[in-house]
Amino acid sequence: MIILDILKDAIFAAIAAIGFGAISRIPRRAYLWCGLIAAIGHSIRFILMQPLAGSMNIIVATGIAALVIGTLAVFVAPLARTPAEAYLFPSLLPMIPGIYAYKSFGGAMMCILGNTQDRFDYYFYQFSQNGFICVSIIMAMVVGATLPIFIFKSRAFRATR
Numbered sequence: 773m774i775i776l777d778i779l780k781d782a783i784f785a786a787i788a789a790i791g792f793g794a795i796s797r798i799p800r801r802a803y804l805w806c807g808l809i810a811a812i813g814h815s816i817r818f819i820l821m822q823p824l825a826g827s828m829n830i831i832v833a834t835g836i837a838a839l840v841i842g843t844l845a846v847f848v849a850p851l852a853r854t855p856a857e858a859y860l861f862p863s864l865l866p867m868i869p870g871i872y873a874y875k876s877f878g879g880a881m882m883c884i885l886g887n888t889q890d891r892f893d894y895y896f897y898q899f900s901q902n903g904f905i906c907v908s909i910i911m912a913m914v915v916g917a918t919l920p921i922f923i924f925k926s927r928a929f930r931a932t933r
Contacts (some may be wrong), residue, residue: 774822778815779854781815782811785866786886789862789865790803790862792862792865793858793860793862796853798859798862799854802927805888806863812844813840813844817836817867831908832912834867834913835912837916838912838914838915845917847915847924864913875902879902883895883899906926
């Protein structure tokens with residue numbers, strides 16, 4: 773039931789984006805678009821990481837999804853008369869790599885608390901691997917999301933004129 777999994781993923785991403793948009797105080801007219809863009813972007817990442825789509829790496833899949841989110845935000849902004857960033861940042865929130873950050877922090881703490889060389893090596897490996905993945909995902913999100921703003925510069929800033 774891959775369709776149900778994609779639908780659940782989209783719904784939870786939309787809820788998270790709308791919630792973050794609410795605490796970011798974006799205009800009410802932006803909530804629907806924000807949820808829709810987040811649902812589309814997160815679903816694209818989910819699909820790209822599935823075996824049927826080639827089991828793409830999470831970093832590459834996140835970069836592609838962020839590119840889609842950025843492009844959609846740039847093209848929706850003039851329609852809703854709201855800056856693209858109002859859609860962009862809340863829509864990216866569901867893709868933040870929280871589990872990798874958590875595991876990286878846990879590995880760092882266990883390095884400090886470890887009392888043998890083997891335990892230190894193991895937890896340092898966990899810290900560095902998860903930390904590298906976390907930073908790489910965030911960089912892919914930043915590059916993917918800001919690229920459309922630079923490519924479509926005249927359209928991106930049309931909503932704020």
